[in-house]
Amino acid sequence: MSLQQKALVLPKKQGNFEVSSLSIPSPGPGQLLVKIQSAALNPVDYKIKDYGLFVTHYPAVLGGDIAGVVEELGEGVENFRKGDRVLAHGAFTNDLAGFQQYALTVASFTAKIPPSLSFDNAATVPLALDTALVGLYGKEYGAGLTPPWTKSAGDHESKKPIVILGGSSSVGAYTIQLARLSGFYPIITTASHSNEDLVKGFGATHFFDRNLSGQQLKAAISKVTDSPIELVYDAISLPETQSVGLELLAENGTLVLTLPPSVKEDEGKGRKIAPTFASPHVPQNDELCRSSWSMVEKWLSEGTIQPNKHEVLPNGLEGIIGGLERMKMGQISGTKLVAHPQETQ
Missing domain, CATH: 3.90.180.10 (Medium-chain alcohol dehydrogenases, catalytic domain)
Known part of the structure; x- marks a missing residue:
C-alpha cells in the first residue's frame, strides 16, 4: 500500500x-x-x-x-x-x-x-443519526430522554406528541425514526409538500407545510392533539424556525436546536432550550454514543433505522x-x- x-x-x-x-x-x-x-x-x-x-x-x-x-x-x-x-x-x-x-x-x-x-x-x-440521537437522549446536549434501547426504558414517551421541524432534512429524518422507537404519538413534522411521502415513510404520523406561520401551525396541531407539546426538535434551527418552535412549546417543555440559539429561554414558563452537539468524541456524549453505536448494525439490518x-x-x-x-x-x-x-x- x-x-x-x-x-x-x-x-x-x-x-x-x-x-x-x-x-x-x-x-x-x-x-x-x-x-x-x-x-x-x-x-x-x-x-x-x-x-x-x-x-x-x-x-x-x-x-x-x-x-x-x-x-x-x-x-x-x-x-x-x-x-x-x-x-x-x-x-x-x-x-x-x-x-x-x-x-x-x-x-x-x-x-x-x-x-x-x-x-x-x-x-x-453517522453524523445525522448521532445529531438526532444526542438531541433527544443527551443529558448535556439534549432533552435527556431515556434511550429506548436501554434496560431502564419503558414506554414512558408513549402517546406523548413530538413536533419535528424540518422532517425531510437528514437530521429530521433520523429524529422521526428515533421518535417512533421511543413510542411518541403523534409524530408531527413539517417539510415541503414534495417530501410529504418521504417523511411519512420514516414514521411521521402527521405532516404540515413548512411555510405555515407559528400561529397557523399551532392551530393545525391543536386539531391533531390536545396534549401539551413538551418536545420540539428543530432540525433546521434558523431564527424563523426557532421562533416557531418556541411558540409551539408548552410550559416546562424543551426545544432542541442543531444551531446556536437565537431565541431566549422563557424562565417564567420554565421552557428549556437545548442546543445539541453531536460528536461522540466529547466526554459528555461518550457513554450514550458507545451504547447507541453498539445498536447501529442491528438497527440498519432490521430496517429500524433507514x-x-x-x-x-x-x-x-x-x-x-x-x-x-x-x-x-x-x-x-x-x-x-x-x-x-x-x-x-
Whole structure:
C-alpha cells in the first residue's frame, strides 16, 4: 500500500478547498484504519469553511461521515476484522476525517454495514443519526430522554406528541425514526409538500407545510392533539424556525436546536432550550454514543433505522467542492450528497 493518499484539504482558516497529498495514518489502540469508499457531506462542512468554526489546526481535512473497508486494526480492537465493511462517525481531526482516501476510526463509534446496504447508503447515517440521537437522549446536549434501547426504558414517551421541524432534512429524518422507537404519538413534522411521502415513510404520523406561520401551525396541531407539546426538535434551527418552535412549546417543555440559539429561554414558563452537539468524541456524549453505536448494525439490518436518500457526486474528492456550494445555496432537499474518495483523479 502506498504511504501517501489524496485528501481534500482546507489550507487555511476560511480558505478554499484543494486536493492535496497526505500521509496515510496508522491506527493506535482502539482504532481502525479504513479505506474510505463513500463520504457524505453535511452543512457543518461549508460552515467550517465559511466561518472558521470548530477547527483550530490547518491545513484541515473535514468530513464526519465515513463508510469503507477495514485495512488495519489497532491494538485491543476485537469486534472487527480486516476486510469488514464499516461505517463510522469521524471527527474534526485530520486523521479521523472523511474527505480523504484513508482515515482512522474509533472502534466504539464504528459499526459493520449489513449486506443489504451499500457504502453510499451507510455513509448517510453517522453524523445525522448521532445529531438526532444526542438531541433527544443527551443529558448535556439534549432533552435527556431515556434511550429506548436501554434496560431502564419503558414506554414512558408513549402517546406523548413530538413536533419535528424540518422532517425531510437528514437530521429530521433520523429524529422521526428515533421518535417512533421511543413510542411518541403523534409524530408531527413539517417539510415541503414534495417530501410529504418521504417523511411519512420514516414514521411521521402527521405532516404540515413548512411555510405555515407559528400561529397557523399551532392551530393545525391543536386539531391533531390536545396534549401539551413538551418536545420540539428543530432540525433546521434558523431564527424563523426557532421562533416557531418556541411558540409551539408548552410550559416546562424543551426545544432542541442543531444551531446556536437565537431565541431566549422563557424562565417564567420554565421552557428549556437545548442546543445539541453531536460528536461522540466529547466526554459528555461518550457513554450514550458507545451504547447507541453498539445498536447501529442491528438497527440498519432490521430496517429500524433507514438511511437517507442520496445522490452520488462525480469526480471523487473534487466533487465535494461543488456539492457543498449547492448545499449552501439551498439547492438540496430530502437528499444526502455522497462522494467517492477512491475515484479522485
